[in-house]
Amino acid sequence: MRVIFFFVLVVILAACNSSQPEANTEEQVEKLTVSDSLLKEVLKGHDVAMPKMFKLERLQKELTTKIDSLKKASGSKSDIALYENLVKKLSSADAEMHSWMEGFSYDTLKDNEAGRLLYLNGQLESVNKMKENVLGSLAFADSVLAIK
Helix, strand or coil: CHHHHHHHHHHHHHHHHCCCCHHHHHHHHHHHHHHHHHHHHHHHHHHHHHHHHHHHHHHHHHHHHHHHHHHHCCCCHHHHHHHHHHHHHHHHHHHHHHHHHHHCCCCCCCCCHHHHHHHHHHHHHHHHHHHHHHHHHHHHHHHHHHHC
């Protein structure tokens, strides 16, 4: 009798656990996977640009020192203008990185999958633009400094 009671109890518990529709569970996992992979792409963009920030800040200081030296020595106005332009580009990339970091939130619309996907798509565009600005300004600075 106990064996039959135990068997019936196991069958009832198994039936209760399987009452959740599998289609919804798969859809929810798929949606989470899409937003999670989108979040990973956004973070990859950040992770490419962030280590470059130390070099960016170092170049800003180096160029500012060169500008000051050229101004004191009555150096070439075209060199001064070129270095000032470089500092502006580097400063713009630095400000864009900080602005993006301050505005980004991991948990935005976590309970609204459709809204989260829209948010993360926008963030992906923003982070890619910021990354290209950082990398482009560094490449330009490197090329100018290699010539000078």
